[in-house]
Amino acid sequence: MAGRRVNVNVGVLGHIDSGKTALARALSTTASTAAFDKQPQSRERGITLDLGFSCFSVPLPAHLRPAPGAGPEPEPEPRLQVTLVDCPGHASLIRTIIGGAQIIDLMMLVIDVTKGMQTQSAECLVIGQIACQKLVVVLNKTDLLPEGKKQAAIDRMTKKMQKTLESTKFRGAPVIPVAAKPGGPDAPETEAPQGIPELIELLTSQISIPTRDPSGPFLMSVDHCFSIKGQGTVMTGTILSGSVSLGDSVEIPALKVVRKVKSMQMFHTPVSSAVQGDRLGICVTQFDPKLLERGLVCAPESLHTVHAALISVEKIPYFRGPLQTKAKFHITVGHETVMGRVMFFGPAPDSLDREPVLDSFDFSREYLFQEQYLCPGPDPAAAHAAKADEKAGQVLAGRCPQQQWALVEFEKPVTCPRLCLVIGSRLDADIHANTCRLAFHGVLLHGLEDRNYAESALPTLRVYKLKQKHGVVERVLDDHSVIGRSLFKKETNIQLFVGLRVQLSTGELGVIDSAFGQSGKFKVHVPGKSGKKSVLNTHVPQISHLSAPRHACCAHAKPRRGGTATPACPLTPLRTASPHSHPHLEGPFRGGGPSRTGPGPERHVPRGALRGAVAGAGRGSMADVLTSPLKGLGTRSCM
Numbered sequence: 001m002a003g004r005r006v007n008v009n010v011g012v013l014g015h016i017d018s019g020k021t022a023l024a025r026a027l028s029t030t031a032s033t034a035a036f037d038k039q040p041q042s043r044e045r046g047i048t049l050d051l052g053f054s055c056f057s058v059p060l061p062a063h064l065r066p067a068p069g070a071g072p073e074p075e076p077e078p079r080l081q082v083t084l085v086d087c088p089g090h091a092s093l094i095r096t097i098i099g100g101a102q103i104i105d106l107m108m109l110v111i112d113v114t115k116g117m118q119t120q121s122a123e124c125l126v127i128g129q130i131a132c133q134k135l136v137v138v139l140n141k142t143d144l145l146p147e148g149k150k151q152a153a154i155d156r157m158t159k160k161m162q163k164t165l166e167s168t169k170f171r172g173a174p175v176i177p178v179a180a181k182p183g184g185p186d187a188p189e190t191e192a193p194q195g196i197p198e199l200i201e202l203l204t205s206q207i208s209i210p211t212r213d214p215s216g217p218f219l220m221s222v223d224h225c226f227s228i229k230g231q232g233t234v235m236t237g238t239i240l241s242g243s244v245s246l247g248d249s250v251e252i253p254a255l256k257v258v259r260k261v262k263s264m265q266m267f268h269t270p271v272s273s274a275v276q277g278d279r280l281g282i283c284v285t286q287f288d289p290k291l292l293e294r295g296l297v298c299a300p301e302s303l304h305t306v307h308a309a310l311i312s313v314e315k316i317p318y319f320r321g322p323l324q325t326k327a328k329f330h331i332t333v334g335h336e337t338v339m340g341r342v343m344f345f346g347p348a349p350d351s352l353d354r355e356p357v358l359d360s361f362d363f364s365r366e367y368l369f370q371e372q373y374l375c376p377g378p379d380p381a382a383a384h385a386a387k388a389d390e391k392a393g394q395v396l397a398g399r400c401p402q403q404q405w406a407l408v409e410f411e412k413p414v415t416c417p418r419l420c421l422v423i424g425s426r427l428d429a430d431i432h433a434n435t436c437r438l439a440f441h442g443v444l445l446h447g448l449e450d451r452n453y454a455e456s457a458l459p460t461l462r463v464y465k466l467k468q469k470h471g472v473v474e475r476v477l478d479d480h481s482v483i484g485r486s487l488f489k490k491e492t493n494i495q496l497f498v499g500l501r502v503q504l505s506t507g508e509l510g511v512i513d514s515a516f517g518q519s520g521k522f523k524v525h526v527p528g529k530s531g532k533k534s535v536l537n538t539h540v541p542q543i544s545h546l547s548a549p550r551h552a553c554c555a556h557a558k559p560r561r562g563g564t565a566t567p568a569c570p571l572t573p574l575r576t577a578s579p580h581s582h583p584h585l586e587g588p589f590r591g592g593g594p595s596r597t598g599p600g601p602e603r604h605v606p607r608g609a610l611r612g613a614v615a616g617a618g619r620g621s622m623a624d625v626l627t628s629p630l631k632g633l634g635t636r637s638c639m
């Protein structure tokens with residue numbers, strides 16, 4: 001039996017016309033049907049319009065062979081099959097590029113040596129940083145350099161590229177010069193490419209094979225679908241997880257169609273099984289190829305279609321401008337790109353330093369709503385974001401959380417596996433503007449499958465907003481008590497706020513003790529320190545300001561459903577139901593009720609704030625949320 005081939009996928013990415021397709025052609029010995037711009041539209045426009053697949057193979061290099069004794073016996077003459085994924089370069093095709101980048105193990109960034117880094121080279125580098133682990137920079141078109149100055153120009157560009165890579169995760173990646181099609185389009189086909197054997201050697205030495213795992217549910221990213229007369233419909237793609245064998249049932253989840261695998265091929269060679277990482281054509285019967293252009297095929301019922309998702313988010317530093325809650329982005333999930341509206345949120349202030357968790361979303365925790373994604377450092381967008389959130393009462397003291405999340409609501413449902421890569425971009429931005437259109441990336445931690453997720457799932461998402469309210473001290477009762485007013489309305493049930501912490505503008509901390517009279521006034525207990533003169537006596541604040549931050553659940557603040565995303569409610573509606581009667585208070589707030597006697601010593605209240613709790617985790621409209629007096633959060637440490 002011939003040795004089985006070990007397959008790796010190498011992406012060919014770069015700016016338009018840098019020579020990616022020419023390079024793929026120069027490297028390849030076998031091509032799939034759609035490779036090398038064979039489609040008529042590609043020929044007509046002279047650009048690559050879709051992913052092209054081709055491959056070459058080399059003897060499996062020593063560093064990729066299993067160590068003696070480790071794993072199964074090495075096969076005779078094992079070979080390394082390098083599948084090249086030739087991506088389009090045109091800016092308008094970036095969704096295709098992102099789709100291509102997600103199935104590659106190594107990226108070749110093709111640079112026109114006469115031009116250097118161009119806008120889409122930079123975007124490709126960003127995509128590479130998100131989606132793959134290894135990079136090789138290929139300086140193409142070296143034949144265009146004047147003969148006497150060739151080497152100096154190559155050295156200069158190599159240095160430049162090394163410098164560019166310095167600030168990326170590809171620092172120190174190799175740079176190699178080639179001429180994939182010397183003489184350009186008009187040169188005779190006989191003109192041999194230059195530097196190709198050296199490039200193959202370099203690629204072979206750089207390639208590492210990610211651990212391929214045949215277990216787990218089968219999932220394949222399909223990039224082409226076509227029919228073959230007398231055979232059936234062929235779907236070609238790359239296996240992202242698991243394995244598949246002849247006769248297995250596979251599902252096209254977007255269409256809810258299940259078919260049996262009739263035959264399979266890897267680069268024109270029939271095979272009976274394939275595993276993660278393999279490039280494969282699957283033939284099924286009775287399936288109209290027009291129904292699927294690209295997408296996913298999987299083991300039946302292993303994937304789900306989601307209407308919204310909770311994702312972890314990281315801003316792409318090259319993206320100019322803030323990432324704002326409620327903004328719409330193009331969201332790429334696998335090969336699908338749909339519009340989605342985002343709501344950013346971060347950890348509750350007491351868990352800012354929690355280590356990021358990238359494989360699950362914890363619904364039992366509380367989170368803090370953010371007007372914008374928060375960036376560290378002197379980024380003006382970050383400063384702006386911090387200001388906006390400060391205004392909204394968020395108490396982060398200029399600190400950036402270790403992890404931030406977003407709720408993404410898709411305009412059209414998407415079908416995807418859990419933990420898949422998500423990229424948010426602004427593809428409507430001017431492609432000539434020389435700006436990075438990729439805004440953020442993240443991991444899909446939890447998909448919301450129910451169409452009515454706003455009612456069924458979002459109430460369990462505890463995203464809150466801190467609010468502040470100011471009142472005044474009307475008079476000082478004694479060493480440890482003041483009477484305050486203008487914080488509540490006459491009809492407010494102040495009993496619901498007993499235990500909330502307040503801070504006097506003179507710095508003392510206190511806690512709301514009780515209502516005082518019938519006109520919305522209240523008594524504040526200011527503990528002071530025993531054995532010392534009361535702080536109040538020292539300062540005698542005639543009129544001090546009080547402020548109360550409030551929390552309001554924002555998770556289902558869905559503007560397009562008629563509510564408002566900013567739960568900036570007055571304190572007055574807080575007279576409604578008791579926390580215990582609220583259906584969503586049980587659980588989240590159980591056992592976490594506010595202290596009625598005053599803040600414990602460990603509770604820290606930032607200056608200038610009266611800590612109050614007005615958190616809502618209610619369902620339905622924002623009005624419901626905002627009228628729910630939710631007290632549990634009032635006792636948390638807020639810094």
Ligand SMILES: Nc1nc2c(ncn2[C@@H]2O[C@H](COP(=O)(O)OP(=O)(O)OP(=O)(O)O)[C@@H](O)[C@H]2O)c(=O)[nH]1
Binds near residue numbers: 014142183
């Ligand atoms: N002189 C010279 N021309 C080249 C070389 N490689 C490619 N070209 C020419 O550059 C043009 C673009 O080549 P392609 O391979 O189509 O470039 P591409 O990067 O795949 O283009 P898109 O996929 O549309 O972004 C063609 O006219 C090629 O003949 C080279 O090494 N030297």
Ligand SMILES: [Mg+2]
Binds near residue numbers: 021048
């Ligand atoms: Mg091309």
